[in-house]
Amino acid sequence: MRKSVLIWGAAAVATLGMAGFGGWMISLPSGTRAANAPLVPQAEADAMLASLRPTKRERPLVAVIGINDATETTDYLVPTGILRRADVADVMMLATRPGPVQLYPALKVEPDATITEFDANHPDGADYVPAMSRDDDPAALAWLRSQAEKGAKIIGICAGAKVVGASGLLDGRRATTHWYYLSEMLRRSPTIEYVADRRMVSDGNVATTTGITASMPMMLTLIEAIAGRIKAEAAARDLGLERWDARHASAAFKLTRPFATTVLANQVALWNRDELGIRVEPRMDEVSLALVADVWSRTYRSSVTIFSTSTDVVETRSGIRVMPDQVRVNWPEGRRASTFPDRKPADALDQALEAIAGRYGHPTTNVVAMQLEYPR
Known part of the structure; x- marks a missing residue:
């Protein structure tokens, strides 16, 4: 899903909500119904x-x-x-x-x-x-x-x-x-x-x-x-x-009132934004890197900056060449996003979602999971 989904919170939800379209927000379903995934023949x-x-x-x-x-x-x-x-x-x-x-x-x-x-x-x-x-x-x-x-x-x-x-x-x-x-x-x-x-x-x-x-x-x-x-x-x-x-x-994934209200609340909290750093290092797991960077960038509360100790391109485990955004020796304490190098990628994704819940609350984690269409 491209950046347009991220823009949606600012452009559509904020515009509709602040323009007095309260009825639009209320008209959204209050949540997604519990749904079991049917077996595939x-x-x-x-x-x-x-x-x-x-x-x-x-x-x-x-x-x-x-x-x-x-x-x-x-x-x-x-x-x-x-x-x-x-x-x-x-x-x-x-x-x-x-x-x-x-x-x-x-x-x-x-x-x-x-x-x-x-x-x-x-x-x-x-x-x-x-x-x-x-x-x-x-x-x-x-x-x-x-x-x-x-x-x-x-x-x-x-x-x-x-x-x-x-x-x-x-x-x-x-x-x-x-x-x-x-x-x-x-x-x-x-x-x-x-x-x-x-x-x-x-x-x-x-x-x-x-x-x-x-x-x-x-x-x-x-x-x-x-x-x-x-x-x-x-x-x-x-x-x-x-x-x-x-x-x-499929019924578990749709635009809902909790999704919209959480996005709107996070979007208007302009005073409370985090720039989180992820350090790229040679031979790191690129799947975990991609998943963690993606989820932290979908909270409407945080952005991710990729940093390294030099401007050199960093080659990952599978030979993907990552270009750092900034040259830094380190990142301020409390504002680094871990890629959980001791975990497998699927576990790193779950750990990142839990970290988002701890930092911003479970509604924000649910917003991220909905954007990922991730069946948790």
């Missing part, structure tokens, strides 16, 4: 694996595309980190033009190549393309279509489904996306058949997922399709996940 799970199996190369080539100034942090870094550490494919991070990729809501990284350079070196295209970014960039949309024509399987992570939809690759297909963008996607691409209660959906050579944290089960499913169940189980243990199936309770 085994035949459906098997069909998804079959649709994702590689058909072009014995060792697949994965191209993760981003727009230089409009790419979601976890959508870009989490698939790359998970696939590289599983070592089941060659993974390249691409950008639509030269230069670094500024991620939202935090982090800046150096891509491996531009889409033009990739096409020159790999004229037959990639095997898989995880897509995430703004859905109005002509270069990105054209490149996705060209990769699909060359036989690549396209995976739209979170709001990336909107991008895939805008490229025309979801017309007449079954799909899902982040709850916040669902109506927009269906309005722009009315022939899409929305599938509720699924964290990921596959139709032909295109797969889509729900919110931000769905990138983890989606990548584990891809690993299983490429290299088998045992390899996927090992990758899941490395992440700290017990399961990665498509179960999801």
Whole structure:
């Protein structure tokens, strides 16, 4: 989910609330009803694996595309980190033009190549393309279509489904996306058949997922399709996940009155803002880094600054090159955000959410989890 969700609190909630539209706030549901995620039939799970199996190369080539100034942090870094550490494919991070990729809501990284350079070196295209970014960039949309024509399987992570939809690759297909963008996607691409209660959906050579944290089960499913169940189980243990199936309770994620009032209250508390520092170090876990930086940037009370002891690019465990925002030896006590280096990424995410609850209260944690579409 891109920065527009963060802006929503200031632009939409604050505007409506302060302009006297109290009725609008009251009209929102008071909460989300308890919902159980229905089981996914085994035949459906098997069909998804079959649709994702590689058909072009014995060792697949994965191209993760981003727009230089409009790419979601976890959508870009989490698939790359998970696939590289599983070592089941060659993974390249691409950008639509030269230069670094500024991620939202935090982090800046150096891509491996531009889409033009990739096409020159790999004229037959990639095997898989995880897509995430703004859905109005002509270069990105054209490149996705060209990769699909060359036989690549396209995976739209979170709001990336909107991008895939805008490229025309979801017309007449079954799909899902982040709850916040669902109506927009269906309005722009009315022939899409929305599938509720699924964290990921596959139709032909295109797969889509729900919110931000769905990138983890989606990548584990891809690993299983490429290299088998045992390899996927090992990758899941490395992440700290017990399961990665498509179960999801869609009714649990929607715009509610508690969400809106918490966002509004946090947004108007201008005197009470935190700039939190995360120190990047060589060989650190990039999946935990992405998840922790993301959640602390979604509280409407805090922002994240990435710092290091020098201006040098810092290379993570899986070779992602992070560019620090500031050069600092340290960060003030009480204003550092831990990436929990002794924990696995899924545990680090839970620990960060608990830390947010301790600092700002459980309503703010619920706001963050709702933005992540994270089934806690």
